[in-house]
Amino acid sequence: MALLSVEDLKVYFPIKGGIFARTLDYVRAVDSVSFDIEPGQTVGLIGESGSGKSTTGRAIVGLSKITAGKISFDGEDITKYVGKNRSSYRRGVQMIFQDAYSSLDPKRRVLDLVAEPLRNFEKLTKAEERRRVDELLEIVGLGPENAIKYPHEFSGGQRQRIGIARAVALKPRLIIADEPVSALDLSVQAQVLNYLKHIQQEFKLAYLFISHDLGVVKYMCDHLLIMHRGRFVERGGRADIYxxxxxxxxxxxxxxxxxxxxxxxxxxxxxxxxxxxxxxxxxxxxxxxxxxxxxxxxxxxxxxxxxxx
Amino acid sequence: MISISGAILEIKNLVTSFKIRGEYYAAVDGVSLSIHPNEVFAIVGESGCGKSALALSILQLHKGSATKVEGVIEYKGRNLLAMRDDELNGVRGKEIGMIFQDPLTALNPLMKIGAQIEESLSVHTDMNAAQKSERAHELLTSVGMERPNLVYSQYPHELSGGMRQRAMIAIALVCRPSLVIADEPTTALDVTIQAQILDLLRQLQRESQSSVILITHDLSVVAEMAHRVAVMYAGQIVEIAEVGELFHNPKHPYTRSLLASNPSLESTGEGLLHVIKGMVPSLDRMPRQGCRFAPRMPWISPEAHESSPVYHTVAPGHEVLCGCYEHFRFE
Structure with a gap:
C-alpha cells in the first residue's frame, strides 16, 4: 500500500478584477495531478519556476489550500485534516524549505527551534527534551554545544541541517523537501545531500524531493515526475527519464x-x-x-x- | 586558438582589500593572470572565494571608500588602476562590457529597454538618433528576442527572467567591446533558459571574436563554455589550466574535491558524495601564510605543504599552487 496517495489534486488561485474584485478566472497552478509515494521511496518532482512543483508540495502539507482532489496517507483519506493540528498526519509528514535563512526564527536558539515540534506533540521533561535535541543535532553532524546558539551564528549549510533536524524530530515517515540544496555551494550541497541519504536509511523515510536541478535529482531519486504548466508531462524511473x-x-x-x-x-x-x-x-x-x-x-x-x- | 603573446588583459599581483572594522582584509590576494584575444576564460569557485571581487576590480566598480585595489590591471597596455575616473568611463561599457547576475537589479526599472541600450551609444559614440535605434534593434534581434520591436519599447518588469538577461547582454555588447565580463550570468535562470543563454553567449563570442571572462560557481557551465579555467580558493588562484586538462587531469586538492562533490558527475545514486571538511574561512579569519586549503584536509601531513606556496607547472599552461598536490589523496 502506498504511504501517500494523491489523486486528482487541483490547486487554483483566483484572478480578481473588475470593480467588485470579482473572480474573473483561475490560475491553474496544479491541475489534476495524481501520484503515489511508497514507504522509503525517493520521488523527484522536477519542473521550472512556475510549473506548480512547489505548490504541489505545499498543498500536501497544508500550506496551500486544496481546490479539489484527495490525499490519502497510509490508506486513510486525510484531505480534510491537511493543515490541521494534532493529527497523526502532521507528525508523519514534515517539510524542509529551500531558504534556511528565512525559515528559521532569528530570535530563537537552536534548542528551541529543534524542540518546537517535540513540544507540540510530546510531553517531555526539560532533561529528556535536551537529550533528544542533542541526539537530533548529532544526526545532522552538529555538536551539543550548538544548542544554545542562534541561527545567524551558522553557515548556510549548517542552517539547512538545523532545518533537517527539525523535520526529523518527530520521526516522520515522509519529508517534503522543497529545493533543499538550491541555495548552497557545491561542497556544502554534497554534505546536505549525504545527510539526507543517511537519515533516510536511519528512519526509513520517504522523500518527495522537489527540485529544478536535474543533476541533484538524478543522484537522489529513484522515481521521477516531470511537471510542466501544472500537470505531469512524464513520469518514470531514473533510466526511463534520463x-x-x-x-x-x-x-x-x-x-x-x-x-x-x-x-x-x-x-x-x-x-x-x-x-x-x-x-x-x-x-x-x-x-x-x-x-x-x-x-x-x-x-x-x-x-x-x-x-x- | 590560444595565442601565447599579445594578451588583451594582463592582471599582475592584484590585491583587493575590504575594510572591516577599520582594518583592510584582502579578498583577492595576489592574483596574476592574462586573458588572450578571442578566448572564454572562466573563473570558478564557491561563495567567498573572491571571484566576484576580482571581476568588479577590473572596472573598479567597488565602493571606493571601503575598498583598496592594488597591483596592475593592464588592458591593451594601459593600466586601468592608474586611470582617472573620466578616462575609466571611456573604457567601461565601450571597451569592456559587463553582464551581471541579476538583470532585474542591474537594469533601470524606469527606462525602456531600447533607451537603456542606446544610453551607452550616446556616451561613447556620436551616432544620431536613427542610427542608435537601428543598432538597438539589430542587437535585440541578435540576442534572440522574438519581437525586437515590441521589446524595444518595453520596461524591464514586462520581460521574463531569460529575456531580461538577453537585454543585459545586448547592453553589454552594444559598443562592440573587445572584452566582456559575465558575472554568474545564468545563476538566476531555469535550466532550459540557462542553456539558451549559454548557447547565445557562445555564438555571439564566436561571431564577435571578443574575449569573455566568465565568473561562475558551476563546473558544468565551465565545461560547456570555457577555453581556459582558473579555480579560486580563499582569494588565490589555486589551479589554472585549459578546460580539458583541468577536467581530465585535475591536480590541486581543492579542484579534485570540488569535482568529487558534484552530483552531476556522480549520478548513479550509489555511494556518497565527497564532502570537503570544515568551511571557507571568513575574510578576517583567513590564514595568510602557507597553504590556505591545508585546514580543509587535516589528514595530509603538514610537511606536504610549502611554507610560502609557489606555482608549479605540471603541463604547458597548467599551473598548481603549493606542492601538496603531489601528496594529496582522498581520506
Whole structure:
C-alpha cells in the first residue's frame, strides 16, 4: 500500500478584477495531478519556476489550500485534516524549505527551534527534551554545544541541517523537501545531500524531493515526475527519464543539462539546437489546442508520458 | 586558438582589500593572470572565494571608500588602476562590457529597454538618433528576442527572467567591446533558459571574436563554455589550466574535491558524495601564510605543504599552487 496517495489534486488561485474584485478566472497552478509515494521511496518532482512543483508540495502539507482532489496517507483519506493540528498526519509528514535563512526564527536558539515540534506533540521533561535535541543535532553532524546558539551564528549549510533536524524530530515517515540544496555551494550541497541519504536509511523515510536541478535529482531519486504548466508531462524511473525521454518537454529539459565533459560542448550545443527545432515543429502534437498537457499514458510498466490518444 | 603573446588583459599581483572594522582584509590576494584575444576564460569557485571581487576590480566598480585595489590591471597596455575616473568611463561599457547576475537589479526599472541600450551609444559614440535605434534593434534581434520591436519599447518588469538577461547582454555588447565580463550570468535562470543563454553567449563570442571572462560557481557551465579555467580558493588562484586538462587531469586538492562533490558527475545514486571538511574561512579569519586549503584536509601531513606556496607547472599552461598536490589523496 502506498504511504501517500494523491489523486486528482487541483490547486487554483483566483484572478480578481473588475470593480467588485470579482473572480474573473483561475490560475491553474496544479491541475489534476495524481501520484503515489511508497514507504522509503525517493520521488523527484522536477519542473521550472512556475510549473506548480512547489505548490504541489505545499498543498500536501497544508500550506496551500486544496481546490479539489484527495490525499490519502497510509490508506486513510486525510484531505480534510491537511493543515490541521494534532493529527497523526502532521507528525508523519514534515517539510524542509529551500531558504534556511528565512525559515528559521532569528530570535530563537537552536534548542528551541529543534524542540518546537517535540513540544507540540510530546510531553517531555526539560532533561529528556535536551537529550533528544542533542541526539537530533548529532544526526545532522552538529555538536551539543550548538544548542544554545542562534541561527545567524551558522553557515548556510549548517542552517539547512538545523532545518533537517527539525523535520526529523518527530520521526516522520515522509519529508517534503522543497529545493533543499538550491541555495548552497557545491561542497556544502554534497554534505546536505549525504545527510539526507543517511537519515533516510536511519528512519526509513520517504522523500518527495522537489527540485529544478536535474543533476541533484538524478543522484537522489529513484522515481521521477516531470511537471510542466501544472500537470505531469512524464513520469518514470531514473533510466526511463534520463535515457529515454519521450515527451518533447522532457527532451528539452534533459538536453539543457550542461555536459560536464568539455570535449562534448559542440555536440551538446548542436543537440540542443536540434531538439529546440523539434519542439517548435512538434509542440502542437504534445499539447492540446488550449496549450494544456494531455493525460499520462503508460508506455511501459514504469514509464508514462502525456500524449494524445 | 590560444595565442601565447599579445594578451588583451594582463592582471599582475592584484590585491583587493575590504575594510572591516577599520582594518583592510584582502579578498583577492595576489592574483596574476592574462586573458588572450578571442578566448572564454572562466573563473570558478564557491561563495567567498573572491571571484566576484576580482571581476568588479577590473572596472573598479567597488565602493571606493571601503575598498583598496592594488597591483596592475593592464588592458591593451594601459593600466586601468592608474586611470582617472573620466578616462575609466571611456573604457567601461565601450571597451569592456559587463553582464551581471541579476538583470532585474542591474537594469533601470524606469527606462525602456531600447533607451537603456542606446544610453551607452550616446556616451561613447556620436551616432544620431536613427542610427542608435537601428543598432538597438539589430542587437535585440541578435540576442534572440522574438519581437525586437515590441521589446524595444518595453520596461524591464514586462520581460521574463531569460529575456531580461538577453537585454543585459545586448547592453553589454552594444559598443562592440573587445572584452566582456559575465558575472554568474545564468545563476538566476531555469535550466532550459540557462542553456539558451549559454548557447547565445557562445555564438555571439564566436561571431564577435571578443574575449569573455566568465565568473561562475558551476563546473558544468565551465565545461560547456570555457577555453581556459582558473579555480579560486580563499582569494588565490589555486589551479589554472585549459578546460580539458583541468577536467581530465585535475591536480590541486581543492579542484579534485570540488569535482568529487558534484552530483552531476556522480549520478548513479550509489555511494556518497565527497564532502570537503570544515568551511571557507571568513575574510578576517583567513590564514595568510602557507597553504590556505591545508585546514580543509587535516589528514595530509603538514610537511606536504610549502611554507610560502609557489606555482608549479605540471603541463604547458597548467599551473598548481603549493606542492601538496603531489601528496594529496582522498581520506
Amino acid at each position: 535515457e529515454n525521454p519521450t515527451h518533447i518537454y522532457t527532451k528539452q529539459l534533459i538536453a539543457a543539462i550542461p555536459d560536464p565533459d568539455p570535449e562534448k560542448k559542440d555536440d551538446s550545443m548542436a543537440r540542443r539546437a536540434r531538439i529546440n527545432q523539434e519542439y517548435e515543429t512538434l509542440k502542437t502534437m504534445h499539447y492540446d489546442p488550449n496549450g494544456r498537457v494531455y493525460d499520462l499514458r503508460a508506455v511501459s510498466d514504469t514509464h508514462s508520458v502525456a500524449l494524445p490518444e
